[in-house]
Amino acid sequence: MLDVQQLTRRYGDKIAVDDVSFTVGDGQMIGFVGGNGAGKTTTMRMTMGLLAPDAGQVLWQGCPASAADRAHFGYMPEERGLYPKQPILDQLVYLARLKGMSAPAARAEALELLERFGLAERVKDKLEKLSLGNQQRVQIAAAVMASPTCLVLDEPFSGLDPTAIDQMADLLRERASHGIPVLFSSHQLDLIDRLCDGLVILAKGRVVAKGSKDELESRGRVRHRLVASTDLGWVRDIAGVVTEDVDGRTALLEFVTPEAQRTVLTEALRRGEVLELARVRPTLSEIYREVAA
Template identity: 55%
Template sequence: MLELYHVSRSFAQNPVLNDISFTVPGGALTGFVGANGAGKTTTMRIIMGLLSADSGSVTLNGQPLTGATRPNFGYMPEERGLYPKQPVIDQLVYLGQLHGLSRSGARKRAMELLARFGLDDRAKSKLESLSLGNQQRVQVTAALLHEPDVLILDEPFSGLDPIAVDAMSSILRDYAARGVPVLFSSHQLDLLDVLVDHLVIIQDGRILADSSADELRATQASRHRLSLGSDTGWLRSEPGVTVIDISGHEALVNFDSESDAQRVLATAMSRGPVAEFAVHRPSLADIYREIIK
């Protein structure tokens, strides 16, 4: 488990991280989400030792991170750092050797990962000849070459097409299945529901949530979706009902109690046909939007 304890960081007297603490469990995919400037990249740089914290600490399995620990991390920074005029395979082999792999071992591992991304036929191409999405795949490959013990990925899905997103998701799930802590940031909220096991939400340098996906859903009030044969505006004046959204014949509401739900259902049926009256399972994207309000 990767853990951050009371980490703070300021730049020129401007606080960027304010006493943040959260965990990245082993064997789970942890999504790290927040608006631009919320502090995600600064946090990842502190984890990797590229920035120092003003206070607080980062540990792995209870032990402080050191120069001997971090080389076993896989890191993909926000700013891509590969060489545009070099062939893909040459620089991947070079980077693999820097991590202690033999030349032949680095080449074999690189080709395996490129094949998973559908890029094995472009291994000898110069990086600059690839599309931006394919360059992103190569960057991720570089982070995975040495079979890291921890994965820290800053926007790994940026620029990827749906096929590459599926390949990336599969690779990250494989690492989580081995017990590897995986922390990745993403602005693609639709990925949260299908991918993450654990969610950390940061806003203005403060942690607003640090929970498993199931725990976050359980904390949300019970919601119901209604689809009626007539306008649903009358729900606004019903006691025991909190309207979340109304659009014509459809509504999303919270009920104070089960008896309120049953009473509203009876009222709706007396007004006309009811096409849907069902518990609404909030997506993690919905929960994120609710938390940052």
Template identity: 60%
Template sequence: MLQVRSLTRRFGDKTAVDDVTFDVPSGKMTGFVGANGAGKTTTMRMIMGVLTPSAGEVLMDDVPLTAKMRSRFGYMPEERGLYPKQPILDQLVYLGQLHGMSQNDARSSARDMLERFALADRTKDKLESLSLGNQQRVQIIASLMHRPTALILDEPFSGLDPVAVDSMVELLRDYTAQGVPVLFSSHQLDLVDRLCDNLVVLQQGRMIASGTGEDLRARAATRHRIIVHPDAGWIREETGVRVIDVAGPDAVVEFEDDAAGQRLLAAALSRGTVEQFSPIRPSLSEIYREVTA
């Protein structure tokens, strides 16, 4: 388990990350979400040792991270860190060797991953000759090819087409199946919602929510949809009911308590047909807007 404990980073008078604590469990994907400037990239840089924390620490299974431990991590920065004028395979082999791989192992791993990302025919091409999406694929390969013990990925899906996203998802699941903890940031909340076992939400440098998707949904206000005939306009007058939206026979509501829900259902049945009365499962986007409001 990767453990972030009270991480804080100040730049002069500005506190970019303020007392952030969370876990990235082994074999799980943890999504790191927040607006631009929320502190995600700064936190990831502190985890990787690129920035020194003003306070706090990062541990792996209760052991403070060392440079040697970090060298086994896979890190993908938001800004590409590859060499634009160097052939793709050559620089991947070089980067693999920096992580302690032999030249033969690095070449074999790089070729396997280039094949997986449909770049096997571009091994001798210079990076700058690739599209931005394909450059992103090479950056992903560079962060994964040395069989890392943890993955820290800053916006890994940015610029990828749907096929590459599917390849990336499959690859990440291979790593989590081997027990590797994965932390990645993304603005694609629907993708985070689909992939992640755990979520961490930052706002202005502070952690404002964390937990599984179900945990966050359980904390959110529960809404219900009710479809009645012929019209749902009368629901606006019911006590204990907050109407979010009404359109003809369809209404979305919140109840102040369970009793209010039962009263509304009884009232609807007395008026005619009730086609639907069910809770609405909020999306991660809706939860995110609620917790950051």
């Protein structure tokens, strides 16, 4: 389990990360969400020990994370950290050997990953000869090699085409299924919605929300969609109802009280048929906009 506790980082008078805490349990995938400058990358660098926090600590399996612990973490930086003029297979083997793998085992795993990412014919190419998307694939391969105990990935899906996104998603699911905690940041909220067990939302260096999507939904507004056989313009006049939108026989409503919901349902049935009255689940984008505003 990766446990980030009250991390704080200042740059002069600016507080870049302010008392950030969250947990990534074994086998969990947690999405790290926030706008540019929210503090995600700084938090990840402190988690990896690349930056020293001004306050707080990072625990690994209940103890302060050591350099030896972090040596077994898989890390993908926001900016690619590979060698542009080195053949991709050679440097993947080299990086895996730094983590303790034997040369034959490292070569076998690197070839397997490159095959999986459609790069089997490019193993001798220098990194700089690859497209940006393929360079991203190699960076991902470097992060997941040598059986990492934890994955910390900064924007791993950036620049990937839909096929590569699906390949990467499958890879992360596999690692999580083996009990590895996975923390990754992304601006692609649909991916986080699809993949993650929970999320942490940062704004201006602070955690403004965290938890599972169901937990975050329960904090927000509860809206209902009403579909009837007759025009619903009359709902605007019902006390205790916030009318977000009415379009003929469809309305999006927020009921301030249970009595208001019963009143609307009774009146709609008096006027005709009720085809639907259902709670509308907010999208992750709506949750993010609400808490990060």
